[in-house]
Amino acid sequence: MNKxxxxxxxxxxxxxxxxxxxxxxxxxxxxxxxxxxxPRTKLFEQKIYEYSNAAxxxxxxxxxxxxxxCLRVLGVGPGDExxxxxxxxxxxxxxxxxxxxxxxxxxxxxxxxxxxYDKMEAAINEKTKVIIPVDLAGIVCDYDRVFAAxxxxxxxxxxxxxxxxxxxxxxxxxxxAHAFGAQKDGKMCGEIADFTNFSxxxxxxxxxxxxxxxxxxxxxxxxxxxxxxxxxxxxLHGQTKDAYQKNRGTSWEYDVVDTQYKCNMPxxxxxxxxxxxxxxxxxxxxxxxxxxxxxxxxATLPIQVLNHKSDNHRSSGHLYFVRFLGQDSDFRNTFFNxxxxxxxxxxxxxxxxxxFTAYKKYGFNIADFPNAYNMHKNQLTLPLNxxxxxxxxxxxxDTFKRCIAQQY
Numbered sequence: 001m002n003k004x005x006x007x008x009x010x011x012x013x014x015x016x017x018x019x020x021x022x023x024x025x026x027x028x029x030x031x032x033x034x035x036x037x038x039p040r041t042k043l044f045e046q047k048i049y050e051y052s053n054a055a056x057x058x059x060x061x062x063x064x065x066x067x068x069x070c071l072r073v074l075g076v077g078p079g080d081e082x083x084x085x086x087x088x089x090x091x092x093x094x095x096x097x098x099x100x101x102x103x104x105x106x107x108x109x110x111x112x113x114x115x116x117y118d119k120m121e122a123a124i125n126e127k128t129k130v131i132i133p134v135d136l137a138g139i140v141c142d143y144d145r146v147f148a149a150x151x152x153x154x155x156x157x158x159x160x161x162x163x164x165x166x167x168x169x170x171x172x173x174x175x176x177a178h179a180f181g182a183q184k185d186g187k188m189c190g191e192i193a194d195f196t197n198f199s200x201x202x203x204x205x206x207x208x209x210x211x212x213x214x215x216x217x218x219x220x221x222x223x224x225x226x227x228x229x230x231x232x233x234x235x236l237h238g239q240t241k242d243a244y245q246k247n248r249g250t251s252w253e254y255d256v257v258d259t260q261y262k263c264n265m266p267x268x269x270x271x272x273x274x275x276x277x278x279x280x281x282x283x284x285x286x287x288x289x290x291x292x293x294x295x296x297x298x299a300t301l302p303i304q305v306l307n308h309k310s311d312n313h314r315s316s317g318h319l320y321f322v323r324f325l326g327q328d329s330d331f332r333n334t335f336f337n338x339x340x341x342x343x344x345x346x347x348x349x350x351x352x353x354x355x356f357t358a359y360k361k362y363g364f365n366i367a368d369f370p371n372a373y374n375m376h377k378n379q380l381t382l383p384l385n386x387x388x389x390x391x392x393x394x395x396x397x398d399t400f401k402r403c404i405a406q407q408y
Contacts, residue, residue: 166221
């Protein structure tokens, strides 16, 4: 890193990294006369599953849509339970309510952002159909432990449709909204869980402005072509032929086989994602350079940071968490304000779900999730994105250390 200047800077938290390549790609689509779901979206899907070593991919309007449609194609509904962490964004749980099932929230393991896997395993019962681990900050979860748990409890599993019958156990569906491009034990995020859902929202590492992708790995229970057709029906009102197919064919005729949803990804957004793909590995590399710089800058401070890289894993480098050890939410909030006064936008990831009105209405109480609360109360997320210059990163680090000195 180069020596910074001392003047105050304006550091946004997570602006999209858009270049002329993305702008030109969108302009090309606009000139093509085809802006909704078509050839760019199909190419984007292909690149996603090839990059992720997955069997197939489907692009939809958001990660949330992908995850909900996964639950629907898996046959999850009323009377079923879905296990997920209390420490996550609402999208992980809201989809469970959308399909009429019941979310079962699991507290964090002490001093960890991940679920307590022992409590997760204990929660598996005859109603459990899916577990949703969350690859928070772009770090792949301990899926070996998750799969061991579902195997240990497979005798309790009661399938309700053919795909569940084929799995013969609880299905593992990753919320990888943060983790596109992450790796663990030689495998890409996308080939680890049974199903994996990515986000390409504007604040994510790779963006299509809005959008997401569902991918799945090869399994005897999954006919990829048939599953893809089901996703297409779910994403376009249950209609058997989309506009692109009708435009290419000799007949306008189509059927509507069920009353479904509308959540397809248009080509105009896929074009942005395709342009980002061309430099995505270099974008991850830049994020890890920034993480290493932050880690070295903060090595002697009384904070805890995440391990984004080791011999057996590499995160997507999506978020840079710090925890102020021994401090509370008042300390964190004061610190947040100090950083803002110096022109630096930070964030907090996340308020545990039981702290929100919506989940209190369902009977959840944060008192039942003490580890999640303890992880949240002194957590802060610093700017980490590929628009940061070296000087920007130095300004963030120097300001952070100065604020630490003022508060301790």
